[in-house]
Amino acid sequence: xxxxxxxxxxxNTKRNLYRNLNTMEKxxxxxxxxxxxxxxxxxxxxxxxxxxxxxNLGEINQHKSNIDDGKEWLNSTDxxxxxxxxxxxxxRELTVYGSNGTLEGDQRKAISAEVKQLIDEVGNIxxxxxxxxxxxGGTRTTKAPYNKGSDLWExxxxxxxxxxxxxxxxxxxxxxxxxxxxxxxxxxxxxxxxLKAVADHLDNSDIATLSSxxxxxxxxxIDSILEARAHVGARINRLEMVQDKMSDLELxxxxxxxxxxxxxxxxxxxxxxxxxxxxxxxLSASSRIIQPTLVDFLR
Amino acid sequence: MRTTFFGLxxxxxxxxxxxxxxxxxxxxxxxxxTQGYTRQEVILEASKPVKISAGYxxxxxxxxxxxxxxxxxxxxxxxxxxxxxxxxxxxxxxxSKVEVVLNEPSDSGLRSVMDKFWEGWQExxxxxxxxxxxxxxxxxxxxxxxxxxxxDRQLKDLQADIDGHIEVKVNEINSIATQIKDLxxxxxxxxxxxxxxxxxxxxxxxxxVEEMSSIIDIDMVEDKYGSISVTIGGRAIVSGGNLxxxxxxxxxxxxxxxxxxxxxxxxxxxLGIDVRIGSGxxxxxxxxxxxxxxxxxxTRLNDMAKVFADELNVIHASGLGLNNVTxxxxxxFGDSTKPAGTITVNPxxxxxxxxxxxxPATAGVEDNGDGSNALTIANLKQKELNFINGNSTTxxxxxxxxxxxxxxxxxASRMVDNQELLIDQLHNKRDAISGVSLDEEMTNMIKFQHSxxxxxxxxxxxxxxxxxxxxxxxxxxx
Numbered sequence: 172x173x174x175x176x177x178x179x180x181x182x183n184t185k186r187n188l189y190r191n192l193n194t195m196e197k198x199x200x201x202x203x204x205x206x207x208x209x210x211x212x213x214x215x216x217x218x219x220x221x222x223x224x225x226x227n228l229g230e231i232n233q234h235k236s237n238i239d240d241g242k243e244w245l246n247s248t249d250x251x252x253x254x255x256x257x258x259x260x261x262x263r264e265l266t267v268y269g270s271n272g273t274l275e276g277d278q279r280k281a282i283s284a285e286v287k288q289l290i291d292e293v294g295n296i297x298x299x300x301x302x303x304x305x306x307x308g309g310t311r312t313t314k315a316p317y318n319k320g321s322d323l324w325e326x327x328x329x330x331x332x333x334x335x336x337x338x339x340x341x342x343x344x345x346x347x348x349x350x351x352x353x354x355x356x357x358x359x360x361x362x363x364x365x366l367k368a369v370a371d372h373l374d375n376s377d378i379a380t381l382s383s384x385x386x387x388x389x390x391x392x393i394d395s396i397l398e399a400r401a402h403v404g405a406r407i408n409r410l411e412m413v414q415d416k417m418s419d420l421e422l423x424x425x426x427x428x429x430x431x432x433x434x435x436x437x438x439x440x441x442x443x444x445x446x447x448x449x450x451x452x453x454l455s456a457s458s459r460i461i462q463p464t465l466v467d468f469l470r
Numbered sequence: 471m472r473t474t475f476f477g478l479x480x481x482x483x484x485x486x487x488x489x490x491x492x493x494x495x496x497x498x499x500x501x502x503x504t505q506g507y508t509r510q511e512v513i514l515e516a517s518k519p520v521k522i523s524a525g526y527x528x529x530x531x532x533x534x535x536x537x538x539x540x541x542x543x544x545x546x547x548x549x550x551x552x553x554x555x556x557x558x559x560x561x562x563x564x565x566s567k568v569e570v571v572l573n574e575p576s577d578s579g580l581r582s583v584m585d586k587f588w589e590g591w592q593e594x595x596x597x598x599x600x601x602x603x604x605x606x607x608x609x610x611x612x613x614x615x616x617x618x619x620x621x622d623r624q625l626k627d628l629q630a631d632i633d634g635h636i637e638v639k640v641n642e643i644n645s646i647a648t649q650i651k652d653l654x655x656x657x658x659x660x661x662x663x664x665x666x667x668x669x670x671x672x673x674x675x676x677x678x679v680e681e682m683s684s685i686i687d688i689d690m691v692e693d694k695y696g697s698i699s700v701t702i703g704g705r706a707i708v709s710g711g712n713l714x715x716x717x718x719x720x721x722x723x724x725x726x727x728x729x730x731x732x733x734x735x736x737x738x739x740x741l742g743i744d745v746r747i748g749s750g751x752x753x754x755x756x757x758x759x760x761x762x763x764x765x766x767x768x769t770r771l772n773d774m775a776k777v778f779a780d781e782l783n784v785i786h787a788s789g790l791g792l793n794n795v796t797x798x799x800x801x802x803f804g805d806s807t808k809p810a811g812t813i814t815v816n817p818x819x820x821x822x823x824x825x826x827x828x829x830p831a832t833a834g835v836e837d838n839g840d841g842s843n844a845l846t847i848a849n850l851k852q853k854e855l856n857f858i859n860g861n862s863t864t865x866x867x868x869x870x871x872x873x874x875x876x877x878x879x880x881x882a883s884r885m886v887d888n889q890e891l892l893i894d895q896l897h898n899k900r901d902a903i904s905g906v907s908l909d910e911e912m913t914n915m916i917k918f919q920h921s922x923x924x925x926x927x928x929x930x931x932x933x934x935x936x937x938x939x940x941x942x943x944x945x946x947x948x
Contacts, residue, residue, distance in 0.1 A: 176905035177502065179898045186894055210569045211876025212883060219873045221575045226865055229585040230851075233592050240596050304599060304839060312839025313599050331839055333596055337852055340845075432575055465912040 177464070184457045191450040198443045201434040208432045217431050224428040231421045234335055238414045241333045241343040242407055247301040248345060249403045255296045255351070256396045258289050262366060263389045265289075269373045270382035283373035290366045294319050297352060297360075307347035316348070322363070324354040335413050341406060350399050353392075362392055472522075474939070477932040480530035484925035487514055487531045492918045494536060495911050502906040506677030508538045509906045510669055538669045544900045545676060549683035549690070551896060553749040555889035556684040560754025562882035564632060564762055569879055571624045571767075574872045581868055583617045584851075586610050591848035598828035598841035599792070607826055607844075611800060611815040618775045622811040625768050632759040633728045639685050639752050640716050640730065646682045647700065647707045647714070650675060654697035655711050661696045668696070686750040703746025705732060716745055727759060766874060768810070773858045774867050776809035781855055782847060789827030789843030794835050798825045 201207055211218050268274075269282045297317040299306050308316030308326030316326025328349050330342035348354040353361035365388040372381045491512040501507040515534040519526035573579040590603075590610040597603045653675040660668035679700065682688055689701045699709040707714045717733035719740060720726040730745035730752070747753045779801035786800040800819065804812030819825050828844035829837060854861045859870065 174902045174907060174910075176901050176907040178905045179901045182894065182898060182901070206575075208575055210566070210879075211572060211574060211872050212565065212569060212879030213876075215873040215876030215880060218575060218876050219869050222581050222869045222872065223865075225575070225577075226581065226585055229582075229589065233589045237592060237596060308839070310833060310837035310840035314836055325836075327834065327837060329833075329837060329840060332842065332845070334592065334845055334848070338849075464908040466908060469912065469916070 180460055184460060187453050188450075188457065191446065191453050195443070195446050195450060198439055198446055201439050202436070202443065205434055205436070206432050207434040221428060221432040224424050224431060228421065228424050228428065230337065231417055231424065235414060235417050235421070237333045238335050238410050238417065241335065241341065242410050242414075244301050244306065244343045245403050245407050245410070247299070248306050249400060249407070251296055251299040251306065252351070252396055252400045252403065255293065256393060256400070258292050258296065259389060259393050259396065262286055262289050262369060263386070263393065266369055266373075266381055266385055266389060270378050270386070272378055276376050279373045279376050283370045286366065286370045286373060290363060290370065291319075293363060293366065297324075297347070306344060307351070309344065309346075309348065317352075317360075323358045324348060324352065324360055325358070335410065336417075339413075341409065343406070345399050345403060347399075351395060353395075365389070365392065472527075474936065475932075476529075477935070478929060480528075481925050481929035481932060483517065483530040483532060484928065485922060487512075487533055488918045488922040488925060490533055492915065492922065495914045495918060498906045499908065499911050499915075502908060502911075506673050506680075507906070508540045508669070508673050508676075508904040511537050511539055513537055535666075536669065538667060538672065538904075540676075540904050541900065544896060544903070545680070548893065548896045548900065549680060549688070551889060551892050552680060552684040553687040553753075555886070555893055556751030557749045557754040557757075558882055558885040558889055560635075560751045561758050561762070562879070562886045564628070564755070564758035565875060565879035565882050567628055567631075568625075568762060568767055568875050571621055571628065572872050572875060580614075580617045580621065581865065583610075583613045584865065584868070587614045588848050588851040591844050594826070594828050595841035595845035595848055598844060599838045601823060604792075604823040604826050604828075608815060608819055608823060611819075615801065615813045615815055618771065618810045618813050621771060622768065622808075625763050625771075626811075629725075629727060629759050629763050632755050632763070636728055636730075636752060636755050636759075637718055639755070640718055643682060643685055643702075643707070643752075644715055646678050650678050650682075650698070650700060650708045651711060651713045653678070654708065657696045658710075684751060686752050687748040703748065705743070705745075724760065725764075729756075762875070762878065766878070767871060770858065770867070770871050772808065772810045774810075774864060774871075775813050776803075776806075777855050777857050778850075778864045779803070779809065779813055781853075782850055785843065785847050785850065786827050788831055789846075790829040790831060790833060791822075791827050792824035792829075792838060793822070794829075795825055796827065796831060798827060800826070 200209065208214050208217050208221060265282050265286055269279050274282075294317050297307055298315040304312040305314065305316055305326070306312075308314070310329040310331055311326050312331075314325065317324055326348055328346045330346070331344045332340040333343050334340050345351070351362070355361065365385070369381065369385045369389070371377075372385060491514065494510050494512045498509050512533055513535040514531050517529045517532040519528050521527075574581060576582070587610040590607040594600075594603050594607050653671055657668045657671050657675065660666075660671060675698065679688070679690055679698070682700065686702055688707075690698055691701075692698045693710070695710075697710040699706050701707065702716070705714065706712070707716065713735050715733050715735040715738070717731055717738060717740065718728045719731045721729040730747065732741045732743045732745060733739060734741060747756065783799040783801060787797045790796050791798065798818065799816050801813055802816045803809050804814065806812075816825075826844075828841045830840065830843045830846075833840040833842075851865065852863060854863055855867075857867050859867070862870070
């Protein structure tokens with residue numbers, strides 16, 4: 172029979188109580204922080220997941236912000252192209268009206284004056300900005316692409332690309348110089364040249380050209396603009412689809428992150444309750460095991 | 471022929487022996503809670519008998535020995551486990567401090583600062599013309615540099631802190647060695663007077679040896695005169711009445727961190743011999759300082775800062791600033807051998823944000839809307855770079871630093887739990903043998919008290935017998 176001394180009993184009791192308190196402390200930490208991982212050694216594997224998911228969530232947010240910015244840029248482009256289309260439509264109406272043989276030369280001159288105003292407006296639209304950045308100048312965004320004074324086009328046809336997913340880029344500007352304004356190697360815009368021709372023909376009452384060549388040119392330009400708008404619209408659609416996907420991903424990743432590092436509160440409270448009763452039992456056992464010694468019974 | 475006073479003598483001896491035994495019981499009770507105390511027991515034996523014609527007659531009782539009840543094998547086991555416990559405790563301590571430095575998982579650690587930095591470049595790729603976004607990229611670069619600097623400084627402080635602990639432990643070893651030497655001398659003197667054990671002095675000496683065994687691993691041998699030699703890594707620190715001394719020296723081969731050397735006990739001069747340390751809390755401190763803080767974290771953090779910054783600089787220098795200046799490094803190092811500690815954002819950028827190279831070299835002078843170089847830099851986040859622990863992304867490298875510390879921390883705290891349980895069990899085992907049981911002592915007390923009372927009664931009986939002979943005999947006819 173082994174000899175049980177008072178210190179053995181006291182040491183064991185102390186150790187068991189400490190152990191219970193330790194477990195309680197851990198559970199309480201989980202409960203008060205709401206996290207099951209508060210330092211790397213709590214769960215090294217879970218830690219890596221939690222860190223990666225946080226980084227992934229950051230990336231998703233960045234891409235969502237890139238998509239929002241891209242959409243804004245494309246919307247600005249769309250509304251500028253819309254205005255340009257309206258202008259050309261008005262010029263077309265005036266051209267049809269001006270090619271009417273019953274008009275007097277003076278009346279055509281008056282129409283020509285309006286067309287010239289509209290040509291000026293086309294120049295303004297070419298220098299549209301988004302924020303303080305010119306949207307039709309390619310990557311040359313800090314200077315106006317169309318120099319009204321010299322009638323020269325100084326923008327370029329480079330794409331500006333935003334990243335909308337890891338490794339996925341999308342151009343958010345259009346090739347306005349080639350596709351809309353038809354700028355040639357001598358930096359002259361075919362669109363403006365054609366509009367100027369309309370004004371000239373109105374001044375000269377060249378009805379035959381107005382009703383044939385000019386009208387055809389205008390229709391071609393209007394078609395180009397519609398085509399450019401269709402491209403812009405398609406890109407906005409694509410961005411919206413990616414954005415929906417990003418929102419789904421964000422939700423998934425947030426749930427995964429929560430699973431990786433958040434404490435399951437119901438579980439933790441159950442654990443705490445269990446631990447509490449274990450601790451109470453240990454305390455009550457201790458009160459019995461630290462018995463009075465023989466001293467208490469000797470007279 | 472029995473002498474008249476023979477019976478009285480037996481009674482006297484019994485009284486003496488029982489009261490000595492009672493004294494020892496009292497001593498045990500008094501020391502029930504004394505650390506390192508071993509219960510003592512008075513070993514009684516029948517004294518030498520006298521021969522009469524019919525055989526031998528007992529002459530009473532005498533004290534043969536006052537014995538310490540102790541199992542030296544358990545002491546040896548405790549010393550062995552003590553050094554492992556000390557080692558793992560030091561490891562676990564350091565690891566939990568490193569965890570605090572890493573500050574993960576959180577939204578303020580290096581991971582989050584790096585994430586923000588990459589996001590800054592993404593923003594710049596969208597708004598390369600914007601001065602405000604450039605300022606953001608600059609500031610986030612500063613945050614990254616400062617996060618590296620800060621962690622590096624904290625880890626260096628931690629190493630200095632550990633060196634401080636090592637110094638305290640070395641002083642403890644030297645002080646314990648001196649005390650053991652003094653006790654050696656006392657014990658030899660006390661035990662020289664005959665076949666006796668200096669129980670209480672030995673208890674004190676055993677306690678000191680045990681304390682030392684948790685600091686550093688030691689071997690202990692006792693010689694025939696009762697003095698012990700304690701050796702550390704094959705060299706004696708105490709041998710009988712001789713004392714050696716351990717000192718500390720900066721180790722130039724190890725960033726001038728401290729190492730343990732043998733010094734002359736008189737003048738403290740270096741003997742030129744390193745102390746071989748096998749285990750114990752000092753070993754844990756040194757190893758965690760060099761391996762955990764040094765190799766696992768500082769070395770890899772330095773490598774991470776260097777590789778990441780160099781790679782980013784190559785891309786940055788290839789691009790054009792808003793002012794079309796090329797060849798600017800984004801990060802610079804004050805001392806390229808200490809990248810994490812001295813990384814800063816190139817100071818020329820602070821004064822001229824236009825130098826941040828968002829444009830690729832192929833872009834025209836006025837193509838300020840081209841942020842594709844900034845995007846290439848932002849994409850560096852996903853690129854696998856050549857770090858010392860293999861190819862991985864920068865994020866991955868930091869995650870692996872954190873998780874390796876986590877795994878080692880988990881192991882260390884599990885080992886501490888195991889060791890403490892083991893030590894507790896061994897202490898219980900020893901207490902079962904050497905500890906004082908109050909019930910037992912009280913029982914003994916009653917036993918010895920009754921024996922004492924009985925011996926006193928014996929003397930009364932003898933007294934009455936002598937009284938009869940001396941005072942009542944030969945009075946016929948008086």
